[in-house]
Amino acid sequence: MDLHCEMLLEDYQAALPELERLKEEALRTLREALDRNGLIVTAVEGRVKTRESLEGKLALKGAKYAQLSDVTDLVGARIVTFYTDDVDRIAAMAEQLFEIDWENSVDKRRLHQLDSFGYNSLHYICRLPGYQFRFELQLRTTLQHAWAAINHDTGYKSGIEIPKEYMRRMNRLAGLLEMADDEFSRIRTEITDYRRRVQQLVQKGKLDDVLLDGDTFRSYMQSKPLNSLNKRIAAINQAEIQDAPFIRYLRVLKALKCNTLGDVERLIRKYEEDAYLLARHQLGNTDIDIISSALGLQNICIVCILSTGGGKIGLVRLFDVLNGHNSQNETLAEMTYNQAKQLPFMI
Amino acid sequence: MKTEITENGNQLIAAFIGRLDTAAAVQTAEDVKPLLEVSNREIILECSQLEYISSSGLRIFLSIRKEAAAHGSKVIVRNINADIRQVFMMTGFISLFEIQ
Numbered sequence: 001m002d003l004h005c006e007m008l009l010e011d012y013q014a015a016l017p018e019l020e021r022l023k024e025e026a027l028r029t030l031r032e033a034l035d036r037n038g039l040i041v042t043a044v045e046g047r048v049k050t051r052e053s054l055e056g057k058l059a060l061k062g063a064k065y066a067q068l069s070d071v072t073d074l075v076g077a078r079i080v081t082f083y084t085d086d087v088d089r090i091a092a093m094a095e096q097l098f099e100i101d102w103e104n105s106v107d108k109r110r111l112h113q114l115d116s117f118g119y120n121s122l123h124y125i126c127r128l129p130g131y132q133f134r135f136e137l138q139l140r141t142t143l144q145h146a147w148a149a150i151n152h153d154t155g156y157k158s159g160i161e162i163p164k165e166y167m168r169r170m171n172r173l174a175g176l177l178e179m180a181d182d183e184f185s186r187i188r189t190e191i192t193d194y195r196r197r198v199q200q201l202v203q204k205g206k207l208d209d210v211l212l213d214g215d216t217f218r219s220y221m222q223s224k225p226l227n228s229l230n231k232r233i234a235a236i237n238q239a240e241i242q243d244a245p246f247i248r249y250l251r252v253l254k255a256l257k258c259n260t261l262g263d264v265e266r267l268i269r270k271y272e273e274d275a276y277l278l279a280r281h282q283l284g285n286t287d288i289d290i291i292s293s294a295l296g297l298q299n300i301c302i303v304c305i306l307s308t309g310g311g312k313i314g315l316v317r318l319f320d321v322l323n324g325h326n327s328q329n330e331t332l333a334e335m336t337y338n339q340a341k342q343l344p345f346m347i
Numbered sequence: 348m349k350t351e352i353t354e355n356g357n358q359l360i361a362a363f364i365g366r367l368d369t370a371a372a373v374q375t376a377e378d379v380k381p382l383l384e385v386s387n388r389e390i391i392l393e394c395s396q397l398e399y400i401s402s403s404g405l406r407i408f409l410s411i412r413k414e415a416a417a418h419g420s421k422v423i424v425r426n427i428n429a430d431i432r433q434v435f436m437m438t439g440f441i442s443l444f445e446i447q
Contacts, residue, residue, distance in 0.1 A: 292443050298436075328432050
């Protein structure tokens with residue numbers, strides 16, 4: 001190693017504390033911005049280039065660097081995303097956060113010829129105020145990251161070194177992963193569209209057009225169709241209502257032959273009065289002044305099961321779903337059945 | 348009313364002994380405070396010796412559940428008697444807790 005490179009290494013040793021600070025500030029700035037923008041990613045990571053790595057770089061092309069600050073990747077930050085679309089969103093975010101050195105930044109995704117595949121990643125060279133050094137920000141998807149990591153693990157530093165046969169197979173995989181990345185993004189877009197369409201149908205009241213599934217049920221429950229029933233039940237003892245998850249009822253509603261949100265709506269309207277009477281019968285003689293927001297739907301299911309001849313066995317199945325299988329569910333079903341049989345819908 | 352908290356690996360076990368009524372709720376709320384401060388643990392509310400629970404007791408269970416959710420912990424209610432199970436059913440609390 002020549003004298004110039006030796007001096008650069010000495011400068012590097014002296015600059016290490018500043019490089020560490022730069023790395024920490026870059027990562028903190030990126031993490032805060034991701035949170036603000038609601039972007040969920042696989043990883044945000046960073047490193048300061050090791051002395052050994054810098055020695056290797058200088059040994060290859062030391063003359064290229066007049067001073068240490070000409071080395072643009074002394075500090076590296078990397079964000080690994082789930083989706084290709086997010087790489088572009090985070091790139092736009094980085095452009096707002098940092099001064100970008102466009103001359104040295106490179107979008108390797110755009111460098112490929114029409115008939116070639118390989119390393120895909122977006123590299124921005126960024127500057128933060130108050131630091132003499134720049135840092136490299138790498139943005140890539142999880143699949144691109146997996147490819148790059150495995151490619152690196154082969155030990156070949158460049159595409160030229162790798163034997164042709166293996167290079168062809170690695171690049172073939174890069175093409176396959178590019179297609180997979182595109183498909184993941186497309187699936188996400190289509191799911192988002194589907195949820196938007198469902199919300200519109202629910203808002204317009206076209207409930208018979210919406211099949212019952214986890215997404216549509218959530219969307220429907222956001223319109224709080226059980227609000228008035230729960231408030232009536234709460235009024236029995238001036239109880240407070242605690243929010244509870246409804247998703248366990250999806251299985252129950254499917255078992256009760258609800259195939260669309262329209263079926264769920266009709267079930268609620270048909271049995272809500274008897275569900276209220278059941279709650280009044282159970283809570284009226286107690287001083288319990290707290291209920292969960294799932295109580296209305298729970299009682300509707302109980303009334304539906306008993307009104308349609310499901311009997312105690314039907315109730316045991318209901319409690320098994322809501323409560324987990326337990327021998328005490330039979331006792332609970334027995335008690336509920338005995339209470340309900342005094343009510344008009346059972347007579 | 349007594350509350351005993353023990354540890355078993357990643358589990359924190361709170362055993363409730365007696366009647367958790369309105370009068371006992373203030374002390375019990377104090378006794379369960381260690382459960383509200385932990386993260387990423389499995390919190391077992393052991394009720395085999397719990398004879399009765401009032402609305403105040405349900406609120407204590409609820410506060411444990413809320414704090415646990417906020418701190419990445421999980422709450423399991425274990426061995427409740429038939430009367431308390433009925434209270435959980437009448438209030439819709441069976442949708443709020445995992446009961447074993």
